Amino acid sequence: MKICLVTETFPPEINGVAKTLHRISHDLKVLGHSVTIVRPHQSGEAKVSQTPDITIVPSLPIPVYQGLHFGLPCRTLLKKIWANSKPDIVYVATEGPLGVSAINLARKMKIAVTSGFHTNFHKYMRHYRLPLMSKLTEHFLKKTHNKTLRTFAPTEDVIQQLNQMGVKNTHLLSRGVDTELFHPSKRDHALRASWGITSENQYVAIFVSRIAAEKNIPLAINAFKRIKADNPNASCIFVGDGPEKSRLEKKYPDFKFVGTQTGDSLAKYYASGDLFIFPSLTETFGNVIPEAMASSLIPIAFNYAAPKALIQNKVNGYLADYNDSDSYMKTIDDALSQKNEWTKIRNKARQTTEQLNWINIVENFAQELHKAYQENSTYESSKYPKP
Secondary structure: OEEEEEOOOOOOOOOHHHHHHHHHHHHHHHOOOEEEEEEEOOOOOOOOOOOOOEEEEOEEEOOOOOOOEEEOOOHHHHHHHHHHOOOOEEEEOOOOHHHHHHHHHHHHOOOEEEEEOOOOHHHHHHHOOOHHHHHHHHHHHHHHHOOOOOEEEOOHHHHHHHHHHOOOOEEEOOOOOOOOOOOHHHOOHHHHHHOOOOOOOOOEEEEEOOOOHHHOHHHHHHHHHHHHHHOOOOEEEEEOOOOOHHHHHHHOOOOEEOOOOOHHHHHHHHHOOOEEEEOOOOOOOOOHHHHHHHOOOEEEEEOOHHHHHHOOEOOOEEEEOOOOHHHHHHHHHHHHOOHHHHHHHHHHHHHHHOOOOHHHHHHHHHHHHHHHHHHHOOOOHHHOOOO
């Protein structure tokens, strides 16, 4: 098929959605499909793509979210591109102005269009002190996704949540992990020594994510404090960048803030840790969980999204009751009291991820896209759910 992927985020941006979409587009090509990308311009890059299958559109910074951009509606440009080379199907991965304009135009041009739910924007509103916007955002998401033939989501939990919001025609698009890149063999003792870890009796707790309000950073800080109280020689590492990094780095000199890491460097940081601290409450999945587990870390997370799908409590990681900070801190204590079990738990974590094969996931996704294309081949507006 000729597939056009429209997204507000894509590499070189660094976040879970961008990485996921890059992997999906790569594996669709491996399976023989033609994939074109439409994405916003990002800071510091040329305004015209040097790659023929990527179209860069104008963008503006996202308010209150430093470093990220959203794409502007580009109906005229999209119409020109699609008139010249009409895709069989469009996958709109994000619900920004660019994505909405792509959905509306695809319907008008009678091109099959599907969508993805990758980010809990309605939950983000609470973390940015905009609670009144949460319900409005839910209504907008429902209306937007119900203009498409399929809405893909990463877990059954998220599908249930979307159904409760009134989103129809939901389908699973799970997540895999690169178990060759993220591997316990990447453990780097020189890196651990640079963190002050000189024996196996000492340990490293690591947090990998964007350092921003929606990631529940205060609970990560409290978890690190509890770990330092258990063992003052433990090292606590924040990997990532974001609007909160500068302030926290100054306030907590005992913790190490190492900035954004990618590729082999990120794999080395994961594998050089012991505990993976992940207190976020806003994930649709949480790619960092399988990445950490593939690296043989012990994850400590809330019981939803990827942790719920992948972690068996006290078998291959630790689960806390969702949105219960006291439960999370108790779970930290449970993990710290069971150090004699850590080797076994680490091995089980790795084994869990060895089944998460990306190519099979993307092949199932392509089959669903083909079904949507067939449904749309004799265009009838009744095939789309009512917004």
